[in-house]
Amino acid sequence: MLTRLLTPLCFVLSSLCALSFNALAKPVPADYQFPLTNAFEATIAGTPSIFRPQLPDDADIKQRDYSLRLRPEREFTLPSNFWPVKTFRYRLAEQSGPAPLIFIIAGTGAHYSSSTMEYLKKLFYGAGFHVAQISSPTAYDFMVGASPYATPGYSPQDARDLYSVMQAIKKQQDNLEVTEWHLTGYSLGGLQAAFVSHLDEQEQAFNFKRVLLINPPVNLYASIKNLSSLVNTQAVDSNDHRTFYELLMDKLTRYFNQKGHFDFNEAVLFDFQNSKQKLSDNQLAMLIGSAFRFASADINFTSDLINRRGIITPAQQKINDGTSLTPFFKRALLCDFDCYIEQQLLPFWKVHFKEQKLALESPTTEDFESLSQASSLYALADYLSTTSKIGVMHNADDIILGTGDLGFLKENFAERLTLYPYGGHLGNLDYRDNGADILEFFHE
Amino acid sequence: MNKTHSLGNYCAASLLLLSLTNFSHAQQVDDDGFKNPLQNLKFNQHAGQHEFERAALDALHISDPLEQWNRRVYHFNYRFDQWVFLPVVKGYTKVTPHFLRKGVSNFFSNLGEIPTLANSLLQLKGHRAMETTARILFNTTFGLAGVWDPATKMGLAKNNEDFGQTLGYYGVPHGPYLMLPLLGPSNVRDTGGLVADYTLDFSVNWLNVAKESERHPEIFALKIVDQRYITKLRYGQLNSPFEYEKIRYVYTKSRELKIAE
Known part of the structure; x- marks a missing residue:
């Protein structure tokens, strides 16, 4: 039923898609055969x-x-x-x-x-x-x-x-x-x-x-929003007590057990996605989103420490080769890119780049809009x-x-x-x- | 000609879209040709679910009571790597042709099969033990004392088992994390395993290399250079202020995977 309803729609959509591809952009040859369509x-x-x-x-x-x-x-x-x-x-x-x-x-x-x-x-x-x-x-x-x-x-x-x-x-x-x-x-x-x-x-x-x-x-900020949203996908069943990484580890363990051989290479990656343990789109999205969050944590921590803003690392904190950075890592992980913009980028931008009017006021949505516009x-x-x-x-x-x-x-x-x-x-x-x-x- | 092409294009696109409908949701393509891959993802309804935060914070819980010391060793290793190890490896690659380096790696890798064999037996992994025995025999004879690796070409895959894995196999927990000087990430269990494997190497004295190394430390030096040459890890590679934590996690988890398989 659903398929029958959708078929005409698909024809319309695919013709639209074919049309728009040819409309303005340089056409990609019809024999473009990149193998991964997901x-x-x-x-x-x-x-x-x-x-x-x-x-x-x-x-x-x-x-x-x-x-x-x-x-x-x-x-x-x-x-x-x-x-x-x-x-x-x-x-x-x-x-x-x-x-x-x-x-x-x-x-x-x-x-x-x-x-x-x-x-x-x-x-x-x-x-x-x-x-x-x-x-x-x-x-x-x-x-x-x-x-x-x-x-x-x-x-x-x-x-x-x-x-x-x-x-x-x-x-x-x-x-x-x-x-x-x-x-x-x-x-x-x-x-x-x-x-x-x-x-x-x-x-x-x-x-x-x-x-x-x-x-x-x-x-730029729409892209950041997309990437940030990926960690909110339903990657783990709500009644599963494992965390996402534990679930990944379990899948890998089961996969390698079946293979009887431990090895990490490109072939394994593709083989894994063809096995019973394969990750769903939600889980793949979560993985991409996680990578972005880890990158954000690095930016958060580094920017804060160099400028001694005291948001992640207390301003007076003494750090040497032996100091554990794990508490700051945790704090930086909890603050996503939006939070970095709000706490660090926007106030910084207001002071240095915004027309020097009312720089001391706290940032507004309007400020965010102009920063976003100017960066895109x-x-x-x-x-x-x-x-x-x-x-x-x-x-x-x-x-x-x-x-x-x-x-x-x-x-x-x-x-x-x-x-x-x-x-x-x-x-x-x-x-x-x-x-x-x-x-x-x-x-x- | 052009027409058939675009017709083909059209059919292919339609077919693809049709095949997607079989998965109960169609991918909507907008007027610009944008496929919006996020449209079919299922997002958590409750804002307070924070799955990423839960998972990431949990992953940072790895026993590391000696963290201060470990971090200092990490920085020492990093410096030693930049100022000594890597320049030596660079010189080594400059003065030796590729086939010679390959031969050296194969030679030491063949010696390393002895602990693999012993530990496969200890874990009662018969198939793996047989595979490893066959590798040792073929490579030592046809492969001229292991310099060449015909076994892999014959389809006998190389396995790696060490005493740390054997201990893990029998349920010994990994214990506190340890950053070993020069050797890199480890933990109490695996360090114990390292000592056991080293002792085994020495007492088996396969091809007389262990004993000969005592008289000729250059053999031992070559082994270390080769080890660094084949190890892909570069300190700073992750380009993160939290590289220490990330290495700690990856090391611990990859050991768990190796023990489980």
């Missing part, structure tokens, strides 16, 4: 290795990690257990002769050497680029070692921090023969790349030739619709998007938008068609 599975598992492009071997890449002393004062003001991140580090892979250089900005909380960054490095290096990998402004190492305010989330300031880092890299690598400058970023790094490019139009330190935004949030792609609509150097890639089933976001991208990017039917959030980034499309964009 957005949550794709987000977590990424592309199975047989569908990935050929990449150069690490051993064949001339690369090194470099450090920059960007915040020397913190060597004295921060507790000693921050020692590994007091100097800022980035990774550079260089070609043997003159070549274009591409900066890559990592996604929320991610390190310059995270697996997605390493993938993109290999992809671009194989195509003849020098590659500079930069941690996200929301990452622990960037906040401590590079960011003057260490309160990420306001895109114009995050872009300014990134821009300073890029200029410092350019200065440190002045022997490197660079023919032209390019820029890309994924997820939050994609949004920031747009702001950096906009800033560069005024400052002209690089005059980027091409800029590619990969699965960026359109409305909307703020750059005029720029994005007129510059031909910026392109965007996105997925129709990306979990960080909300209603209207694709409409915004189509309207402002037109044929500079490549929209894929599947992939979830970045799941198809390492699919070979996507790899080819990314490189083609920079070679055009």
Whole structure:
């Protein structure tokens, strides 16, 4: 009955969907065969290795990690257990002769050497680029070692921090023969790349030739809301006394028992999702939401401690190598990203960036709206619709998007938008068609 | 041509949507082509349910009475890794070709099968013990004292059993968490197991390596370099101020999984 009712609806919907795909965005070839059509599975598992492009071997890449002393004062003001991140580090892979250089900005909380960054490095290096990998402004190492305010989330300031880092890299690598400058970023790094490019139009330190935004949030705070909501899915039966992680452990135990062999690799991941223990969409969503909450906890704690706000860590607290951080970890975990905005980002933004009217009043909903607007792609609509150097890639089933976001991208990017039917959030980034499309964009 | 393509596209899209309806809910696609994957999730009705908070706080409960000491060792290991271990490993990879490093890893891995065999027997895991015996025999003979690993190519998977797992198998709890100097995360039970396995290695003296290492400490040094070379863990890799807690959780849980299987 239900199916019969839904069938005509489906025809209408699918024709609508086919129509809208062809309407404005650059059409994706009909034979796009990314294998994972479940957005949550794709987000977590990424592309199975047989569908990935050929990449150069690490051993064949001339690369090194470099450090920059960007915040020397913190060597004295921060507790000693921050020692590994007091100097800022980035990774550079260089070609043997003159070549274009591409900066890559990592996604929320991610390190310059995270697996997605390493993938993109290999992809671009194989195509003849020098590659500079930069941690996200929301990452622990960037906040401590590079960011003057260490309160990420306001895109114009995050872009300014990134821009300073890029200029410092350019200065440190002045022997490197660079023919032209390019820029890309994924997820939050994609949004920031747009702001950096906009800033560069005024400052002209690089005059980027091409800029590619990969699965960026359109409305930053709508994306955060989506991700935050994922931990409220019904992942555990209400009469089950186990916690979500205990349930996961039980599933893994049962799975490995059946297999009779313990091993963690990519094949196991896909095999697990085909076994009786497979996780439901609600549980996969919970897993993604958890990862975001852990990233938020790091931001919460680090921002609060560097600025000595006393919200997570008491302002007078003495910390050394032996001090347990677990109590602060717990406190930071209880405060989600909304709570970080309310307690740290918004008050900070009011003092530093809002038109200096009534900065002492407590933040209002109106403030939140203007912060949100100024940090999202909307703020750059005029720029994005007129510059031909910026392109965007996105997925129709990306979990960080909300209603209207694709409409915004189509309207402002037109044929500079490549929209894929599947992939979830970045799941198809390492699919070979996507790899080819990314490189083609920079070679055009 | 183009028409057949778009027709195919249309049919495929319709088919896909149809197949989704079999799961009782259709995925609504809006005018922009947005599929809104969150629309079919089931959310908790009560605002006070806080499943994430419950699970995350619970996961932080791991016995760690020596935390102060452990954290200092963690920082010591981190520094030692950056200033000594990793530079040495880097030099090692620079001066040796890949096949040689592989041979070295195989050689020491073959020696490590002895504790695996002993512990498989102790846990009465007959199949695993037989598999391991076959691996030792093939690799030591055809594999030239273990330098080459024909057993894996023959489909005999490598197992890992140690005395810590045997103790766990018989119900010995893991006890307080321990961060061992240079060796990394462990706990009281697994540290005991480590000592037992080391003693076993020495008394079996397979291929005479243990005894020979006494006269030639360079064999022991090579073993350590190889160990660091094959261990993927990098301190700072998680890029989090709470890396200590995260390593503690992952270590404890992965040991539980290994014991259970």
